[in-house]
Amino acid sequence: MAEKEFTKFVEITKRLxxxxxxxxxxxxxxxxxxxxxxxxxxxxxxxxxxIEELKKELGDLLLHVVFHxxxxxxxxxxxxxxxxxxxxxxxxxxxxxxxxxxKVDGVDHIIKNWEKLKLSEGRESVxxxxxxxxxxxxxxxxxxxxxxxxxxxxxxxxDAWKKVEExxxxxxxxxxxxxxxxxxxxxxxLLFALVNYSRFIRVxxxxxxxxxxxxxxxxxxxxEKRLKEMGKDIHSSSLEEMDKxxxxxxxx
Numbered sequence: 001m002a003e004k005e006f007t008k009f010v011e012i013t014k015r016l017x018x019x020x021x022x023x024x025x026x027x028x029x030x031x032x033x034x035x036x037x038x039x040x041x042x043x044x045x046x047x048x049x050x051i052e053e054l055k056k057e058l059g060d061l062l063l064h065v066v067f068h069x070x071x072x073x074x075x076x077x078x079x080x081x082x083x084x085x086x087x088x089x090x091x092x093x094x095x096x097x098x099x100x101x102x103k104v105d106g107v108d109h110i111i112k113n114w115e116k117l118k119l120s121e122g123r124e125s126v127x128x129x130x131x132x133x134x135x136x137x138x139x140x141x142x143x144x145x146x147x148x149x150x151x152x153x154x155x156x157x158x159d160a161w162k163k164v165e166e167x168x169x170x171x172x173x174x175x176x177x178x179x180x181x182x183x184x185x186x187x188x189x190l191l192f193a194l195v196n197y198s199r200f201i202r203v204x205x206x207x208x209x210x211x212x213x214x215x216x217x218x219x220x221x222x223x224e225k226r227l228k229e230m231g232k233d234i235h236s237s238s239l240e241e242m243d244k245x246x247x248x249x250x251x252x
Contacts, residue, residue, distance in 0.1 A: 009066070010066055013067055014070055041057045091116065094117050097115075115150065126150055138205075157201065164197050167189045168190055170190075223246060223249065226248070228244050
């Protein structure tokens with residue numbers, strides 16, 4: 001059933017490409033931003049644990065995979081069939097413990113094998129494959145994780161935390177000196193050290209910050225709502241009033 005529906009779906013996208021003026025004009029570059037947007041909408045559905053929305057957003061994401069393949073096929077660059085064949089071959093090759101005779105003794109062993117296999121595919125650095133377009137926190141997390149897989153890491157989480165404290169001290173020193181360029185550099189170093197430490201306590205920094213941001217939005221909007229109910233303008237409200245409502249929001 002899935003194969004039949006997928007074939008029908010591909011036929012629909014190809015017809016749109018031929019008969020719809022808007023679809024016909026699109027290129028890889030022109031719909032690049034939409035691909036990013038759809039990906040984040042998938043992530044949002046996952047964060048909200050909204051299964052119905054996830055089902056819909058995955059469909060939108062699938063449309064982009066097929067649509068980009070259609071554009072490429074028209075230019076004799078590659079086909080959807082080749083996209084599927086390539087990812088299938090990659091999955092088999094990178095899972096020799098499933099499709100081959102390789103024996104593993106746990107997830108860590110699987111990850112190390114995975115990195116070795118990727119290097120054997122022609123990559124020159126273990127850090128390759130982490131897009132520059134990723135949010136900075138997520139990219140930092142992925143890069144430090146990749147480095148740790150080849151042994152470039154602190155041995156204990158206490159050592160990683162000492163680095164956080166060291167960077168914090170250097171940031172304070174830069175602030176006291178009044179060198180703004182150095183302050184920015186040291187602030188970045190502190191964030192990077194915190195990201196590095198996050199791996200030792202099994203926290204994804206991107207997810208953690210995203211949750212905190214949403215918490216801030218919820219609580220601040222509660223303040224706005226309560227002030228409005230009280231007939232007050234937030235612009236003329238005191239910090240003391242807002243702090244009181246903030247604590248009220250936290251309790252709720």
